[in-house]
Amino acid sequence: xxxxxxxxxxxxxxxxxxxxxxxxxVLTGEGMEVDLVSRGDQVxxxxxxxxxxxxxxDLMLPGLTGIEVCKLIRSESMIPxxxxxxxxxxxxxxxxxxxxxxxxxVKPFQTNELLARIKARLRRTSVPTVASSKLEFGGVSIDLVxxxxxxxxxxxxxxxxxxxxxxxLAREPGRVFTREAxxxxxxxxxxxxxxxxxxxxxxxxxxxxxxxxxxxxxxxxVRGVGYRAGNFTEQR
Amino acid sequence: MRFTNSLAFRVLGTTLxxxxxxxxxxxxxxxxxxxxxxxxxxxxxxxxxxxxxxxxTENRFILAEIASVSDFRDAIDRVVTExxxxxxxxxxxxxxxxxxxxxxxxxxxxxxxxxxxxKSSISPSLRAKVLATKELQYEYGQIVYASTYLTPVAVERxxxxxxxxxxxxxxxxxxxxxxxxxxxSPEDATISLISRTLLIGAVALVLVLLFIVWxxxxxxxxxxxxxxxxxxxxxxxxxxxRMQVEGADExxxxxxxxxxxxxxxxxxxxxxxxxxxxxxxFVSDVSHELRTPLTTLKMASDLIxxxxxxxxxxxxxxxxxxxxxxxxFENLLTELLEVSRFDAGVVNLEPEMVDIVAxxxxxxxxxxxIAQEHGSTFHYVHPNEQVMTVVDPRxxxxxxxxxxxxxxxxxxxxxxxxxxxxxxxxxxxxVRDFGIGLRQGEETRVFDRFWRAxxxxxxxRGGTGLGLSIAQEDAQLHGGIIEAKGAYGKGSLFVVTIPRxxxxxxxxxxxxxxx
Numbered sequence: 138x139x140x141x142x143x144x145x146x147x148x149x150x151x152x153x154x155x156x157x158x159x160x161x162x163v164l165t166g167e168g169m170e171v172d173l174v175s176r177g178d179q180v181x182x183x184x185x186x187x188x189x190x191x192x193x194x195d196l197m198l199p200g201l202t203g204i205e206v207c208k209l210i211r212s213e214s215m216i217p218x219x220x221x222x223x224x225x226x227x228x229x230x231x232x233x234x235x236x237x238x239x240x241x242x243v244k245p246f247q248t249n250e251l252l253a254r255i256k257a258r259l260r261r262t263s264v265p266t267v268a269s270s271k272l273e274f275g276g277v278s279i280d281l282v283x284x285x286x287x288x289x290x291x292x293x294x295x296x297x298x299x300x301x302x303x304x305x306l307a308r309e310p311g312r313v314f315t316r317e318a319x320x321x322x323x324x325x326x327x328x329x330x331x332x333x334x335x336x337x338x339x340x341x342x343x344x345x346x347x348x349x350x351x352x353x354x355x356x357x358x359v360r361g362v363g364y365r366a367g368n369f370t371e372q373r
Numbered sequence: 374m375r376f377t378n379s380l381a382f383r384v385l386g387t388t389l390x391x392x393x394x395x396x397x398x399x400x401x402x403x404x405x406x407x408x409x410x411x412x413x414x415x416x417x418x419x420x421x422x423x424x425x426x427x428x429x430t431e432n433r434f435i436l437a438e439i440a441s442v443s444d445f446r447d448a449i450d451r452v453v454t455e456x457x458x459x460x461x462x463x464x465x466x467x468x469x470x471x472x473x474x475x476x477x478x479x480x481x482x483x484x485x486x487x488x489x490x491x492k493s494s495i496s497p498s499l500r501a502k503v504l505a506t507k508e509l510q511y512e513y514g515q516i517v518y519a520s521t522y523l524t525p526v527a528v529e530r531x532x533x534x535x536x537x538x539x540x541x542x543x544x545x546x547x548x549x550x551x552x553x554x555x556x557x558s559p560e561d562a563t564i565s566l567i568s569r570t571l572l573i574g575a576v577a578l579v580l581v582l583l584f585i586v587w588x589x590x591x592x593x594x595x596x597x598x599x600x601x602x603x604x605x606x607x608x609x610x611x612x613x614x615r616m617q618v619e620g621a622d623e624x625x626x627x628x629x630x631x632x633x634x635x636x637x638x639x640x641x642x643x644x645x646x647x648x649x650x651x652x653x654x655f656v657s658d659v660s661h662e663l664r665t666p667l668t669t670l671k672m673a674s675d676l677i678x679x680x681x682x683x684x685x686x687x688x689x690x691x692x693x694x695x696x697x698x699x700x701x702f703e704n705l706l707t708e709l710l711e712v713s714r715f716d717a718g719v720v721n722l723e724p725e726m727v728d729i730v731a732x733x734x735x736x737x738x739x740x741x742x743i744a745q746e747h748g749s750t751f752h753y754v755h756p757n758e759q760v761m762t763v764v765d766p767r768x769x770x771x772x773x774x775x776x777x778x779x780x781x782x783x784x785x786x787x788x789x790x791x792x793x794x795x796x797x798x799x800x801x802x803x804v805r806d807f808g809i810g811l812r813q814g815e816e817t818r819v820f821d822r823f824w825r826a827x828x829x830x831x832x833x834r835g836g837t838g839l840g841l842s843i844a845q846e847d848a849q850l851h852g853g854i855i856e857a858k859g860a861y862g863k864g865s866l867f868v869v870t871i872p873r874x875x876x877x878x879x880x881x882x883x884x885x886x887x888x
Contacts, residue, residue: 156669163672223661245668245703248675311719317735324642332725332766361726 145259148172148189150180150206151221152199160193163248164255177201181209181330191217191258195239196229204236211237215296217258234337239298240324241334256300257325272307275355275367279307288346298323299342306356306366315363339364376411381587381594388586392579400575408564415560416535419466420509423537423553423827426456427509430551431541433803445483445546453485467516467536469495473504473548483546491517495536503550511537516554532556532717573838596624600631601644612639650725652717660710667703674699701837708839715846722850724875727766728759730793736773737791740781748786749806751777755793762800764871768847772855775840776804776867784808787864788822794883799853800884801870818854819857844869853879858886 141240147164151157152175161171174183178200184192192210197204207218218231220241230241242254272279278287285302286293295303301325306314314322324334339358343350355367437448449470456468469486487494499842502510518530538552596616603614615635616628634794681689714720736749744751757888780789785808792803811819818824823838828844841855848855852875866888872879 153665153669156665156672159669159672163676166676223664244664247670248672273689361728 144160144168144170145191146172146187146189147255148174148180148183148192150174150177150192150198150203151195152176152197153195163252167252175199177203177206180206181213184213188214189216191219191255191357193219193221193255195221195223195231197223202231207210207233207236207238211296217297219254221259231333231337234334235341236339237296239296239338253325253363260325272304274307274310277355286346293345295342295345296325299338299345302326303342303346303356306364310366313359313365319363335364380597381590383585384590385587385844388583389579392582396575396578397845400571404568404571407567411560411564412557415555415557416511416528419537419553419555420511423466423539426553427539427541427551430470434541434543439543439545445543450483453487456487459575459690464555464559465861466555467494469498469552469554471495471550471552473550483549485598489519490554491519493517494534494554495538499536499538500550503540503552504548507540509537509539511535513557516556519793531556533561548737576793595625596628600627603631603635607635607638612630639757649717649719652713653719654715656710656713656719667699668707671699671703675689705837705839708837711843712839712846714845720846720850722765724763724765726763727769728764728765729769729795729802730755730758730760732764732766732769732775733791733793733802736770736777740774740777743778744789746783747781747784749789750779751786752788752790753792754790756795760795760800762795762871762873763875764851765847768850769871772844772847772869773802773804774801775844776855776869779841779867780804780806780865782810785811796881796883798874798877799870799872799879799881799883801868803866803884805864805869805888806865807864810861810864811857812861816857816859820855851875852877856886858888860888863888 147169149157149160149171151165151173154175157173158173161173164171172183172187172189174180177198180201187341190268194203194206198206201209203220207220210216210218217240219228220236220238221244222229222233222241223244233241239258240254240279242251243269246327258286270280270282272281276288279285280287281304284297286295286300286303302319305322316335319335320326320331339356340350343353343356346355353367357365357367359365386654429487431739433452434448437444439445439448453468454472456465467487468663469484469490469492471484471492475482484492494514495515495581496512499512499514501511508736512535514534514536516532516534516536518532533556535555535557536552537555538550542548600616601617606614612635615632618625618628618632638722673690674696677692681692684692733755734753737753741751777789777791784806789806789807790803790805792805794801794803820841822842825838848869848871851871853869853871855867855869857865857867866884866886868882868884868886870882872881
């Protein structure tokens with residue numbers, strides 16, 4: 138991807154013209170480029186023509202709903218998606234997360250909060266200076282340089298966030314992570330107890346990497362506390 | 374079947390008891406009267422017969438020409454043998470002829486008796502009565518048959534009997550007593566037959582009565598049972614069932630009005646469900662419609678606020694006010710929506726196993742900066758181990774933030790004590806401040822919406838006036854409760870108690886509600 142533009146491109150999908158314009162002003166002020174899309178059914182066309190680095194997606198859209206758009210984007214790309222939702226209702230949030238969104242932010246939000254979320258999603262996990270650039274556990278190998286996860290020869294498509302989440306767990310196999318710790322480490326939240334984010338993403342990772350997602354071996358739940366990676370002796 | 378709870382069982386029980394008492398009384402009276410009647414007529418006929426036999430015997434002796442002792446003996450033998458000859462029929466009596474005042478144990482001299490009866494058959498008391506008067510006397514006793522040569526083994530046969538006696542005098546030979554011993558066994562047999570028949574009849578009557586009552590009560594109870602079953606289904610939310618209406622009697626009316634009630638309930642509930650759906654939609658629409666422009670407003674305000682130093686003081690101050698008031702507006706909107714969600718009954722708990730000690734710690738951490746602004750410090754006391762409780766962490770956090778914000782706002786910059794206690798059936802968190810406090814009677818009113826202790830001054834403290842009300846609703850959603858206690862000028866205490874098992878009634882209190 139050498140031909141990529143230098144500036145970060147954010148696609149803002151919202152039918153409210155004024156909000157979209159305001160978002161554009163703020164994001165441009167932060168040195169980002171913005172594509173504005175106001176209809177759900179126009180998203181994919183713009184997406185293919187000028188692939189963005191991140192999508193800000195309103196859930197209530199004319200044409201196609203945000204959930205449907207989210208699924209369409211996910212079928213083609215693993216780029217970060219942050220939902221903008223006017224409803225804090227659990228069902229909508231969970232549906233959006235299950236459709237493939239990485240994070241969500243409830244309207245009305247603080248400008249700072251929005252920017253922090255966007256930046257957290259754009260930031261690549263810094264590759265730690267470990268001896269090997271590969272982690273193996275339970276038949277799954279994580280390539281830290283190529284940002285790739287394989288089971289055997291098969292590449293498993295993970296979103297960037299899913300990759301980060303899996304890596305956080307796999308790097309310290311013995312450690313039990315509380316949901317809050319994961320929120321801080323992976324999402325960059327400081328004070329949040331919205332554990333639904335963690336739960337939904339863990340489910341998604343499991344459905345991708347586990348042999349039987351109902352009886353997970355790689356990402357285990359520690360009741361009442363959080364999650365930890367399965368116990369596999371590290372192989373070189 | 375729950376027999377003890379069954380109406381049919383109770384009706385049958387009552388019927389059994391009452392009819393048994395009634396029939397038993399009736400049967401025993403009847404039995405008594407019948408046996409008395411039988412006995413009386415027996416006595417009457419036996420007395421008449423005995424009287425005539427006594428006369429006959431007396432006349433025999435008068436007519437007989439008794440010249441010697443042996444003549445007399447012959448006469449006695451003849452009389453007794455004559456009676457003995459007529460034996461063979463149970464209805465005829467045994468006869469005994471005794472000399473007055475003879476005390477010998479056996480018949481001797483001029484004493485004779487039929488069929489080897491024993492002299493002990495006639496009791497001394499009867500003999501005394503017989504001698505005392507000319508009238509015939511009687512009593513119930515028994516005929517004792519002495520053992521004879523024919524029955525070599527000494528066997529006494531006893532037969533219940535009516536014993537009648539009278540006296541007569543034979544010239545030159547003195548006074549004699551004559552006894553007629555009527556066996557009562559034919560009458561006794563009749564009486565016992567009657568008793569048995571009455572008993573069988575009584576039992577049959579009770580059974581028939583029970584059957585009639587059972588059959589009748591079934592006609593009433595079956596529809597009632599049906600109504601009860603359908604009512605149970607109704608209360609479980611199944612409105613499809615209706616009672617069958619047959620005929621035009623009271624039962625049919627019951628079924629008819631029952632069905633009307635069910636229909637009315639159904640339509641009422643449907644109406645309420647629709648209302649609630651409309652309300653829910655409204656809340657969601659208002660939410661969306663207000664939030665989007667508010668977002669734009671906030672972002673614009675943020676932008677201006679950040680550059681306020683470039684403007685002259687009045688505009689700069691306006692930017693600050695705009696930003697602050699927008700935030701307040703947003704809080705108010707959020708809480709109003711939450712309240713309307715509670716009212717619409719569309720809130721749902723997302724329970725999780727959580728360590729309350731850590732959860733409180735996190736809430737305290739989040740509010741620390743605000744507390745410091747007000748000059749207050751938190752003092753947190755908690756058990757040295759995790760206190761795992763199933764709660765909705767987001768709601769629990771909101772409860773804590775509301776209580777802590779309240780303590781900060783009214784704490785006058787004094788210390789704020791927070792304590793977690795774990796009980797057998799509940800977990801409790803106490804928040805104690807040493808500020809303005811509450812007056813008498815305000816402890817319950819603080820949870821009222823938009824209630825303010827002192828309307829003139831407290832508006833400056835910010836807050837929406839909904840926080841504690843929402844906190845209380847959140848606690849109640851957990852099956853718990855928030856209780857308050859305060860003293861004016863001394864501060865206030867708020868205690869949240871959350872049960873470990875939401876389905877059980879909360880009775881445990883881990884903190885005394887005193888200051």
